[in-house]
Amino acid sequence: MTRNGETVKWITARRRHPLAGYVVVILALAFFGVGYAYVAPGADRAEAQTLATEATGDDQTDVARGREIFVRSCASCHGPSGEGTGNGPDITDVGGAAIDFQVSTGRMPSTNPDAQMPRKASMYTQEEIYDLVAYYEEEIGEGPEVPLDVPGSAPERSNFADEEAYEAAKAEYEEAYEAYVSGADDVEVGMELYLTNCAHCHSWSGSGGALTDGKWAPELDDASPRQIYEAMITGPGQMPAFNDMIIQPDEKQELIAYVKDLQNEPDAGGIFNLNRIGQVAEGFIGWTVGLSLIVACAIWITAKQRAHD
Amino acid sequence: MSRTTQAPKGLRATGNFIDDRFHVAKSGEKNLRKVFPNHWSFMLGEIALYSFIILLLTGVFLTLWFKPSMTEVVYDGSYERLQGVVMSEAYASTLHIDFDVRGGFLVRQIHHWAALIFVASLVAHMLRVFFTGAFRKPREINWLIGIAIFVLAILEGLFGYSLPDDLPSGMGIRILQGVMLSLPVIGTYVSMFLFGGEFPGEDIIPRLYMLHILLIPGILLALIVAHFMILWHQKHTQYPGRGRTEKKVVGVPMFPAFAVKAGGFFFFVFAVTVAFSAFVQINPIHLFGPFSPTSITSGLQPDWYMGFMEGALRIFPNWFDFTIFGYAVPTGVLVPALVIPGILFTGLAVWPFLEAWITGDKRHHNVADRPRNAPVRTGVGMAGITFYGLLWMAGSNDILSETFSLNLYGTTWFFRFAIFIGPVLAFVITKRICLGLQRRDRATLAHGYESGTIQQLPSGEYIEVHKESPDEMVHVLRSKEPLDRTDTEDVDENGVEAPSARGLRGRLRTALAHWYTKDNVSFEGVEPHSGHHGQHEEIAPEQAETATR
Numbered sequence: 001m002t003r004n005g006e007t008v009k010w011i012t013a014r015r016r017h018p019l020a021g022y023v024v025v026i027l028a029l030a031f032f033g034v035g036y037a038y039v040a041p042g043a044d045r046a047e048a049q050t051l052a053t054e055a056t057g058d059d060q061t062d063v064a065r066g067r068e069i070f071v072r073s074c075a076s077c078h079g080p081s082g083e084g085t086g087n088g089p090d091i092t093d094v095g096g097a098a099i100d101f102q103v104s105t106g107r108m109p110s111t112n113p114d115a116q117m118p119r120k121a122s123m124y125t126q127e128e129i130y131d132l133v134a135y136y137e138e139e140i141g142e143g144p145e146v147p148l149d150v151p152g153s154a155p156e157r158s159n160f161a162d163e164e165a166y167e168a169a170k171a172e173y174e175e176a177y178e179a180y181v182s183g184a185d186d187v188e189v190g191m192e193l194y195l196t197n198c199a200h201c202h203s204w205s206g207s208g209g210a211l212t213d214g215k216w217a218p219e220l221d222d223a224s225p226r227q228i229y230e231a232m233i234t235g236p237g238q239m240p241a242f243n244d245m246i247i248q249p250d251e252k253q254e255l256i257a258y259v260k261d262l263q264n265e266p267d268a269g270g271i272f273n274l275n276r277i278g279q280v281a282e283g284f285i286g287w288t289v290g291l292s293l294i295v296a297c298a299i300w301i302t303a304k305q306r307a308h309d
Numbered sequence: 310m311s312r313t314t315q316a317p318k319g320l321r322a323t324g325n326f327i328d329d330r331f332h333v334a335k336s337g338e339k340n341l342r343k344v345f346p347n348h349w350s351f352m353l354g355e356i357a358l359y360s361f362i363i364l365l366l367t368g369v370f371l372t373l374w375f376k377p378s379m380t381e382v383v384y385d386g387s388y389e390r391l392q393g394v395v396m397s398e399a400y401a402s403t404l405h406i407d408f409d410v411r412g413g414f415l416v417r418q419i420h421h422w423a424a425l426i427f428v429a430s431l432v433a434h435m436l437r438v439f440f441t442g443a444f445r446k447p448r449e450i451n452w453l454i455g456i457a458i459f460v461l462a463i464l465e466g467l468f469g470y471s472l473p474d475d476l477p478s479g480m481g482i483r484i485l486q487g488v489m490l491s492l493p494v495i496g497t498y499v500s501m502f503l504f505g506g507e508f509p510g511e512d513i514i515p516r517l518y519m520l521h522i523l524l525i526p527g528i529l530l531a532l533i534v535a536h537f538m539i540l541w542h543q544k545h546t547q548y549p550g551r552g553r554t555e556k557k558v559v560g561v562p563m564f565p566a567f568a569v570k571a572g573g574f575f576f577f578v579f580a581v582t583v584a585f586s587a588f589v590q591i592n593p594i595h596l597f598g599p600f601s602p603t604s605i606t607s608g609l610q611p612d613w614y615m616g617f618m619e620g621a622l623r624i625f626p627n628w629f630d631f632t633i634f635g636y637a638v639p640t641g642v643l644v645p646a647l648v649i650p651g652i653l654f655t656g657l658a659v660w661p662f663l664e665a666w667i668t669g670d671k672r673h674h675n676v677a678d679r680p681r682n683a684p685v686r687t688g689v690g691m692a693g694i695t696f697y698g699l700l701w702m703a704g705s706n707d708i709l710s711e712t713f714s715l716n717l718y719g720t721t722w723f724f725r726f727a728i729f730i731g732p733v734l735a736f737v738i739t740k741r742i743c744l745g746l747q748r749r750d751r752a753t754l755a756h757g758y759e760s761g762t763i764q765q766l767p768s769g770e771y772i773e774v775h776k777e778s779p780d781e782m783v784h785v786l787r788s789k790e791p792l793d794r795t796d797t798e799d800v801d802e803n804g805v806e807a808p809s810a811r812g813l814r815g816r817l818r819t820a821l822a823h824w825y826t827k828d829n830v831s832f833e834g835v836e837p838h839s840g841h842h843g844q845h846e847e848i849a850p851e852q853a854e855t856a857t858r
Contacts, residue, residue: 191598195604204596204606204608204609209707217607218734268590270586270589273593279477282425282613283612286613287420294430295349298352298353302348
């Protein structure tokens with residue numbers, strides 16, 4: 001590369017190019033973005049932990065293993081017999097459903113007892129949670145039981161030794177899920193119940209919403225039917241409990257089916273659904289993209305002008 | 310012209326037939342050659358006009374199938390999820406438009422997106438007019454018509470939003486009813502009259518429908534026509550520049566150049582609206598579900614133009630509610646829902662007259678102000694934008710709180726303070742920026758522009774060479790007019806106060822005039838390129854004349 005007769009380096013010849021600044025910014029963003037994604041702890045690590053304790057495969061629950069989990073992950077805050085300490089509440093009357101809900105949604109064990117926990121990958125496999133629940137019900141306390149007839153979380157590939165076993169479990173799960181959701185046939189009941197009791201926190205779309213004091217109602221997209229059911233009967237966090245007398249099991253089924261159907265509903269209005277945030281996003285996009293495009297066009301057509309007007 | 314161009318015979322005969330009867334040729338030619346100044350900001354109002362046309366066209370399409378009725382029906386259309394659900398006929402017919410009418414979904418989305426863009430362009434257009442002082446004499450009446458169009462457009466949008474009787478529209482009507490009920494004494498009567506009984510009743514949808522498709526669009530259309538006729542008569546304002554005076558407009562003729570541009574621009578506006586409607590989902594009523602009075606949801610807002618009222622309702626405390634003779638006066642609803650918008654719109658409407666009264670400026674203005682040359686007005690405008698914008702943001706505080714993991718109550722308190730501090734800060738900062746720009750303008754006028762060339766003098770000193778500004782730039786810079794000083798004129802040579810400066814009103818006016826004009830960078834006596842290179846004496850930011858009172 002030569003310039004003015006001098007040989008210059010490739011980079012020197014280009015560093016004052018009009019686009020050089022943009023290239024540097026894009027490279028820097030890409031570096032930090034990729035670097036962060038590489039360094040930051042992700043779901044992989046949680047998965048690695050669950051891999052260490054592979055599913056045993058038998059249907060018998062193992063109370064001893066449940067005790068081990070309780071002692072390791074629960075007792076430090078909830079006390080050795082679940083009566084609570086300064087860091088965690090008394091759990092002797094919350095029931096197995098609450099244990100299953102909190103642990104399977106990854107909210108427990110908590111990393112910060114003072115803050116609301118977001119949903120994350122569970123520390124334990126479903127079998128381990130069953131063991132924990134068995135130990136809880138034998139030694140700690142009682143309350144609403146895990147609704148075993150409601151489909152729980154989908155099986156994960158990492159918990160199975162081979163592909164076939166996983167495929168079989170997945171097919172079985174999907175069948176149960178379909179049967180549960182399509183077993184609800186009265187949309188109106190589910191809709192009325194949801195919009196009357198749930199939407200004012202979780203929003204009409206189930207995408208969650210803000211609550212008082214820095215808390216929030218979580219979004220329901222990832223929640224399994226069983227987790228929604230358990231949340232209703234146990235009332236975690238700020239949520240009131242809706243026991244089976246207030247909303248009967250078949251009504252709960254209608255309600256859960258309504259939410260799940262709504263969330264699986266395709267967006268008929270266009271490929272961009274603006275995360276179903278609604279009017280705030282619509283107004284924002286209308287101004288920033290819509291009006292900007294039109295004004296850019298106005299600038300373009302008025303900039304072109306003959307020399308003599 | 311030596312060469313005569315003859316129109317084809319067929320056209321000529323028709324043309325003569327019409328001209329013999331209506332004498333349109335002369336006035337037609339004059340109007341066709343009307344000049345339009347060429348600047349993009351003069352197209353903002355046209356965006357509003359074109360969106361309005363799109364709204365009329367799509368609105369007519371929608372009326373062919375929409376049934377404004379609260380009669381309960383069981384849905385059996387082709388949208389499977391809601392089959393068998395009891396709903397109002399209004400909602401069912403909207404589902405019918407979405408899923409059973411060919412192109413219905415697209416047209417409904419075009420109608421909604423066009424409404425958002427319509428009001429947005431109205432605001433943008435209004436801000437252009439405000440900041441360039443284009444509302445000044447002789448255009449005050451057109452400004453008032455514009456404000457009326459703005460208010461009606463908001464109402465029109467609110468009513469349209471309420472028609473499909475889906476979940477958000479029902480909630481919107483519920484808030485509307487709450488606002489009515491907050492009116493002292495007459496509140497319950499107004500609500501009962503409008504709803505024909507208790508909320509929601511059977512009557513509200515047909516009544517809003519009549520307002521939405523007949524009365525308000527009719528008035529809007531009439532006002533828009535009046536707005537245009539006045540504009541046509543008074544002509545556009547224009548930005549300062551060579552050859553542009555208070556008496557002469559410089560621009561492109563209406564025909565053919567401007568007409569082609571404007572026509573093309575219409576299609577662009579239409580294209581953007583349709584592209585949005587095809588790809589971006591708006592107001593998915595089929596997902597929301599029908600409204601029932603027990604239903605309530607978080608995460609729903611009114612359309613953006615109602616956002617500032619929503620925000621006012623959200624942050625205004627209920628500390629001032631009181632009861633008189635057993636009647637509750639809910640100021641927590643009354644003030645944010647009626648008084649604050651009232652102040653905003655009244656403020657907009659009276660500003661041209663207030664400004665003329667303060668400055669005593671009774672001249673005709675056809676050349677637009679550069680915003681920096683009216684620092685107080687620009688500052689007030691920015692304060693207004695900040696006030697409005699903060700309310701608007703407060704209206705979405707739950708979405709902000711959830712999206713950015715903020716404390717919901719924290720946002721409420723933030724906005725409660727920001728609504729007072731923000732506008733003041735905006736005013737001060739804007740005014741300082743304007744004055745700084747004025748000083749730079751004066752320096753550029755006196756010294757020419759900075760060329761970027763550095764010279765070393767024999768003494769070793771380095772200076773930057775200033776070059777003479779182009780003629781056009783000098784014209785623009787010199788467009789700054791000396792500000793009228795009503796307060797100094799009010800004292801005669803013997804120091805006797807003029808009658809107009811006496812009394813409470815006179816003193817108020819003098820004080821306002823002082824506030825309006827005190828920080829002004831005078832361009833008087835500055836000749837273009839009068840400064841010398843190298844003589845870089847700082848021009849002191851002298852004030853015009855200090856008020857002598």
